[in-house]
């Protein structure tokens with residue numbers, strides 16, 4: 001099979017399409033002929049050597065795929081060869097073929113395309129899990145969404161629309177604001193030219209927000225905490241600020257880590273604040289939670305409440321361009337790889 005390999009840490013030029021033997025499904029696993037695989041920010045950081053969870057290069061990453069089951073491992077029940085499925089995989093998804101344990105595989109609705117199917121698991125699960133499990137999104141809440149035009153950001157905006165009266169503040173480059181409005185963002189903010197905390201405060205009548213979803217990390221976590229009104233919650237779910245272009249910068253790493261706020265339960269108690277963390281990759285041991293949430297998402301998709309916005313579909317041979325698209329902040333929505 002062909003797969004997109006990260007040959008060593010570095011810029012997009014370290015990616016290479018290589019042949020390797022087809023994987024064999026173990027007991028309780030199925031093998032999926034991949035038709036589309038999502039490219040995530042984490043995988044761009046993995047290529048740069050900035051994602052500690054990734055396997056050591058040379059490696060094949062990829063957390064999510066849509067495709068067709070072509071082989072069943074021993075003891076598999078409830079799934080069949082030829083079935084269209086989507087799956088969460090812990091790496092190896094950027095390949096023509098990948099094995100997945102049955103508990104992380106879900107049948108796809110007939111009218112869901114492989115490309116859209118591959119765009120759902122990571123981005124939409126992250127958004128759903130934050131809004132409806134870790135937080136309890138209620139009518140009228142004010143939500144600050146960073147990286148609002150990215151895959152998770154757009155999923156968050158679409159899900160916020162399913163609850164009446166939610167007010168969203170979305171940070172993104174100015175060129176992406178029309179799309180943000182289309183996706184339901186109440187207040188797009190250009191974080192590159194504006195002091196976003198000041199702008200959020202102004203738009204919120206000086207009062208702050210109820211929920212900050214922050215995948216930026218470092219100093220932005222401190223800014224987010226300062227924007228919470230009483231009973232507010234900040235969910236930390238990424239550290240995109242470590243990314244400073246295509247290569248690792250030690251200066252930036254030190255600057256960002258030193259900006260991480262030191263938290264005290266006393267302050268949180270006295271200010272009625274909550275800080276939560278989300279890392280889907282570390283919820284691997286809870287397929288029950290993830291499946292319940294993914295099933296709810298497929299129902300929302302069937303009802304037309306959510307729809308992945310695809311920025312671009314890249315053949316494996318153009319994986320470097322796909323990585324560049326995200327690394328250079330060009331994408332609006334999801335970048336998908338196809339064999």
Ligand SMILES: NC(=O)c1ccc[n+]([C@@H]2O[C@H](COP(=O)([O-])OP(=O)(O)OC[C@H]3O[C@@H](n4cnc5c(N)ncnc54)[C@H](OP(=O)(O)O)[C@@H]3O)[C@@H](O)[C@H]2O)c1
Nearest residue numbers: 041126147150151152172173215237238240278279280329
């Ligand atoms: N914890 C979890 O389980 C989990 C799961 C999925 C994703 N995440 C995190 O969520 C974040 C978003 O992921 P995604 O896949 O939705 O991202 P994405 O689609 O790749 O979004 C990339 C966009 O983010 C914006 N951005 C803001 N700051 C950036 C920076 N420092 N470097 C590069 N781009 C930056 C850029 O657009 P503008 O400049 O126009 O804003 C860029 O186009 C990432 O931090 C990711 O690690 C966490």
